[in-house]
Amino acid sequence: MSLTNFPEGGVSAAGTPITRVTMPALAEMKRQGKPISALTAYDYSTSRLLDEAGIDLVLVGDSLAMVVLGHENTLAVTVDEMLHHTRAVRRAVRRALVVADMPFGSYHGAVSEGLANAVRFVKEAGAEAVKIEGPRIELVRALTEAEIPVVGHLGLTPQSVHRMGGYRVQARTAAGVEQLKADAHALALAGAGAVVLEGIPREAAAAITAELAIPTIGIGAGPDCDGQILVFHDLLNLTFTPPAKFVRRYGDAAALIRSAVEHYREDVEHHAFPSDQESYHLPEAVRRALDLKQDATQKLHALRKA
Numbered sequence: 001m002s003l004t005n006f007p008e009g010g011v012s013a014a015g016t017p018i019t020r021v022t023m024p025a026l027a028e029m030k031r032q033g034k035p036i037s038a039l040t041a042y043d044y045s046t047s048r049l050l051d052e053a054g055i056d057l058v059l060v061g062d063s064l065a066m067v068v069l070g071h072e073n074t075l076a077v078t079v080d081e082m083l084h085h086t087r088a089v090r091r092a093v094r095r096a097l098v099v100a101d102m103p104f105g106s107y108h109g110a111v112s113e114g115l116a117n118a119v120r121f122v123k124e125a126g127a128e129a130v131k132i133e134g135p136r137i138e139l140v141r142a143l144t145e146a147e148i149p150v151v152g153h154l155g156l157t158p159q160s161v162h163r164m165g166g167y168r169v170q171a172r173t174a175a176g177v178e179q180l181k182a183d184a185h186a187l188a189l190a191g192a193g194a195v196v197l198e199g200i201p202r203e204a205a206a207a208i209t210a211e212l213a214i215p216t217i218g219i220g221a222g223p224d225c226d227g228q229i230l231v232f233h234d235l236l237n238l239t240f241t242p243p244a245k246f247v248r249r250y251g252d253a254a255a256l257i258r259s260a261v262e263h264y265r266e267d268v269e270h271h272a273f274p275s276d277q278e279s280y281h282l283p284e285a286v287r288r289a290l291d292l293k294q295d296a297t298q299k300l301h302a303l304r305k306a
């Protein structure tokens with residue numbers, strides 16, 4: 001690699017240099033007590049907006065199965081679908097760390113298979129890290145040895161929905177908290193660079209965050225984690241079921257889209273869109289040569305009314 005290719009994020013729209021967020025940078029943020037902001041994204045335009053808004057980590061979450069593809073849970077999404085969306089996000093993001101979720105079934109068998117699938121996310125889609133659910137220590141070690149940064153995911157792991165019997169808050173007992181702590185330590189020891197803690201009591205998340213050297217990123221895990229992540233569609237009311245307790249709506253994109261689309265439909269139905277100013281026109285000479293009457297529009301209107 002030539003030094004001129006040393007990774008950098010180019011310049012912002014304002015002309016200031018962009019410093020890319022890397023996996024080691026996340027650890028540094030934890031050391032400095034600087035909270036990590038993370039959101040999911042699945043397409044070019046959304047990821048670009050998130051990146052320009054200064055979000056540190058963009059996760060191409062397998063939640064796309066539900067919020068983008070309309071499945072009942074996250075289990076159905078495939079490696080090829082996740083790769084397709086990760087590529088779109090990669091094309092948009094210049095500063096944030098791009099993390100790809102490994103979908104259900106892509107790392108649950110042999111370690112070599114999980115490794116081969118993870119390599120695809122880095123090689124074919126440009127992910128800078130992969131996220132895997134559960135304490136899959138051997139796999140995390142193998143990925144780390146293969147130079148693939150890993151984000152772990154513990155607590156309420158949505159890919160375990162059938163084992164858990166639904167989406168339930170985890171680690172509610174002393175034994176549960178101890179197990180979670182042990183799993184988090186094991187992930188860190190195996191090389192994970194960060195761990196998502198989902199759907200666990202605040203106290204458990206705080207204890208793990210205090211003990212681990214790697215950052216914790218919470219979702220439904222209280223305010224004491226080193227960072228927070230939400231599903232983008234939850235943040236903006238782009239879902240069709242009541243939100244979970246931990247979701248805060250920062251905007252109502254559903255209302256915005258509904259009203260804009262209804263307005264557009266009404267305008268089309270009333271011939272109010274497009275206007276003459278929004279239309280292209282022939283040059284006067286061409287119009288005369290073709291013998292097109294100036295009043296054709298008025299005639300059309302009269303015909304439609306008749």
Ligand code: KIV
Nearest residue numbers: 040061062063196231
């Ligand atoms: O798929 C997902 O969206 C996640 C969360 C951590 C937000 O895994």
